[in-house]
Amino acid sequence: MVKGVFKVNESQGFQQHTEALNNRYLELVEIICKANHPLSIATQDPQMINAVIKSNLLANPNTEIEMLHGVTPLVLKNIKEKGYQTRVYLVYGTQWFLHLCHRIAEYPPNIFQSVSDCLHPVNRKDDYYF
């Protein structure tokens, strides 16, 4: 389950970064979880992650949190250490450059994060804890 990365018209779907989208995302997550269908909750959004942890949906062994490799890795580590199921989405192969451009376009502050990581790889303080 992802919030789509591409912009859509209002007639096609919810607009990005809106409460309506977040509410619908959580409603669908809950429906799928309660149906006991295998579900990967793929998001970088701390608000969504907090909400699914608080609602106890991650207690379902068929449900996991999935995050993109290298994006706030300490958040995922922290979730895993709490005993929840996690997964890392790792891209490999020759087509990596377009993927990298997409990731920067969807969250431009990561350019600064990558420079900071190169200079001080062990001093990451950006991640949130749950």
Ligand SMILES: Cc1cc2nc3c(=O)[nH]c(=O)nc-3n(C[C@H](O)[C@H](O)[C@H](O)COP(=O)(O)OP(=O)(O)OC[C@H]3O[C@@H](n4cnc5c(N)ncnc54)[C@H](O)[C@@H]3O)c2cc1C
């Ligand atoms: C494993 C995985 C696979 C995906 N596959 C697809 C796909 O195939 N097709 C598709 O359309 N979308 C896909 N997505 C979704 C896309 O990459 C974005 O995650 C999504 O469009 C933006 O929603 P969001 O939940 O990250 O949060 P948003 O609503 O964009 O942002 C909310 C908050 O989350 C945090 N945040 C968001 N992005 C980042 C970031 N990169 N770094 C740090 N903090 C961040 C910020 O605090 C931000 O304020 C995938 C996501 C994941 C995790």
